[in-house]
Amino acid sequence: MKKLLIVLMVLLGGIISAFALAARSEEMLVAGPFEDVVGAIKQGDVNSLSRYLDNNVEINISGKANAYSKAQAEIILKDFFSKNQVKSFELVHQGGEASKFGIGNLSTSGGNYRLSFFLQKKGGSMVLNELRFENK
Structure with a gap:
């Protein structure tokens, strides 16, 4: 027994x-929005990234910051990634609950950047409302 x-x-x-x-x-x-954004950054894929862009997005590239409409943000990001082919992106820090953020090292053909991005819950989905590309 x-x-x-x-x-x-x-x-x-x-x-x-x-x-x-x-x-x-x-x-x-x-995969959720956060993982999708990280994947899109690794590929330099603005089309995948744009699915998550908020109606207004703050973009800061090497100290030049501005708030853009979603359509303008797509153009800015396409221009950035066409001039800076992604070699690698390594996520080094992430956090948040309702809002999420990621910080990583972006290596491109045009230089190395510290990239941070912020996702915020809005109307039942996550939207990307800020991207910062800081020269390293």
Whole structure:
């Protein structure tokens, strides 16, 4: 009887562990806005990035800051990434709950930048409302 109880406990523990691992793996497969933005930056993909742009976006490139409409922001970002082909982007810090931010090192053909971006919850979705490209 004792052996049967031990076997049942081990099997139950294994099943619970398998379900927990499967749930966590599924959670990791589902990318959210933050992960999508990081992926778009790594690719220099403005079209993917623009899906998350807010109606008004603050962009700061090497100390030149301004607030732009979504359409203007797309043009500014396309210009930046066409002149600065992305070599790599390494996310070094991230945080936030309702709002999220990321800070990373962007290496491009035109130089290296410290890139920070901010996502804010707005109407049930996350929008990108600030991008900063600071020369390193």
